Every structure is written in C-alpha cells, then in structure tokens.
Amino acid sequence: MGRPNKYPDQFRKDAIELARSSGRPIAEVARSLNIAEGTLWNWVRAARDADSRAGDPEALSESERDELARLRKQVIELQTDKEILRRAAAYFARETMR
Template sequence: MGRPAKYPAEFRREAVALVKSSGRPVAEVARSLEIAEGTLWNWMKADREADERAKDPNALSESERDELRRLRRKTAQQEIDLEILRKAAAYFARETMR
C-alpha cells in the first residue's frame, strides 16, 4: 500500500488549472504555491494523459507504450531464436537419417 497523498486532489486540480489559465511558467506557479517544480510537472503530465484518455479511451498510456515496445522486441528475438532451433532440428534430423 502506498503512502497517502501529500496534497489533496482538489489542490492538485487547482494548481494545474492555474498553470493552464495564467500562462505563467510551471516553475513560477510552483514557487508561488510553495511546491516542488517537479511535482507540478508530474501533475501536469497526469492531467494531459487523463485528457488524452478522455478523448480516446482505447489509447495507450506512456508506460503501456513502453511495455508494448519491449514486448515487441522480445517477441522478435524469440521468433529469431525459434527459427534457429527449427533449422538446427531439421539439420540434426537429416544427420541421424544417414
């Protein structure tokens, strides 16, 4: 179980809305709210991803895209390995028939 959120959800939403509506840089808004700049960036990123999911509920998140790329690379490597094993099995089957 994770630790409880340090900032309430309402505060997070208001901070993100302030960045969007004010046109001020994230760093400046973060300083004025006395929170870490990286924290506000994370909230902005989460808000952007939520907006993207709302537009297309079937869209993949960044972590899902990363996992998909990793799994595709792994599958490609396994297909190469399987082809090598098939060729080796065919070779040894021919050798034992002689």
C-alpha cells in the same frame, strides 16, 4: 495501501489549471506554489493523459505504451530464437540420416 496524499485534490487541480493557463514555465509556477517542479510536472502529465483517455477511452496510457513496446521487442527476439532452433533441428536431422 499507499501513503496518504500530501496535497489536497483541490490544490492539485488548481495548480494544474494555473500551470496550463498562466503561460509561465512549470518550474516558475511550482516555485510560486512552493512545490517541487517534478511534482507539478507529474500532475500536469497525469491530467493530460486523463484528458486524452476521456476523449478516446481506447487510448493507451504511457505505461501501457511502454509495456507494448517491450512486449513487441520480446516477440521479435522469441521469433528469432524459434527460427534459429528450427534451422538447428533441421541441420541435426540431416546429420543423423547420413
């Protein structure tokens, strides 16, 4: 169970809307609201991701994209390992037949 939210949902929505519509830098908006700049950045990014998922339900989240990249890299490494083992097995099979 996570910890309770420090800021009410309506405050978050208002802060996100202010950051989007004011034309001011997020750091300045965060200072005016007395919240950490990183906190507001996270809220804005999460809202942007939620908006993009609403437009395309099949869209991947940032963590899913990171995991996909990690898994693709792992597949390449495993394919390389498999090819090395296949060649080694063929080499040793030839050596035992001599």
